[in-house]
Amino acid sequence: DQQVKQNSPSLSVQEGRISILNCDYTNSMFDYFLWYKKYPAEGPTFLISISSIKDKNEDGRFTVFLNKSAKHLSLHIVPSQPGDSAVYFCAAKLDSNYQLIWGAGTKLIIKP
Amino acid sequence: DTAVSQTPKYLVTQMGNDKSIKCEQNLGHDTMYWYKQDSKKFLKIMFSYNNKELIINETVPNRFSPKSPDKAHLNLHINSLELGDSAVYFCASSQEVRDRWFSGYTFGSGTRLTVV
Helix, strand or coil: CCCEECCCCEEEEECCCCEEEEEEECCCCEEEEEEEEECCCCCCEEEEEEECCCCEEEECCEEEEEECCCCEEEEEECCCCHHHCEEEEEEEEECCCCCEEECCCEEEEEEC | CCCEEEECCEEEECCCCCEEEEEEECCCCCEEEEEEECCCCCEEEEEEEECCEEEEECCCCCCEEEEEEECCEEEEEECCCCHHHCEEEEEEEEEECCCCCEEEEEECCCEEEEEC
């Protein structure tokens, strides 16, 4: 049973527009959520994170929103750039251990 | 200067062989991991070591054996390779920081294993 779900396998967005990637989770004990970006033939790279005690975290063009009541988080990229084309993974962490629980990823394609 | 380096990047081998993948991190992190990315692109944790001690050992065949000679190295040895072992294997490291701040993982670039 997947505890972290990314229901959109892919997303296509026009350059300059906003990209919104979504992630749902089932375990209310998760205390940290992270987004990773992955290019082909490379390892995932850390993008942005949010603690469960917050509802928003911003870093440049990237903002993560957390809605604990809905068990939902989203990553907003504004404005979208061609270099943002990659697979984005959502991950969640339990307070009690080191393990990250991963979503299946969403492939973001930025169209020129 | 690569933070998490794993070798080799590509590995093609025949069924039944034994092979090793090496991983080294120069970040001073306490915890290292091995992940497998399967054909459906899921990232699945296999093992985790914290200061050379095994802390996560997911259900993987016992043909897979991790070895951590020191906290900067975590190698993965695979015996009697099977076709289903073909995947991309990622090494990662992390540093847990108190006060609820978690720095996330730093991943290596992956090893694409192909068993023929």
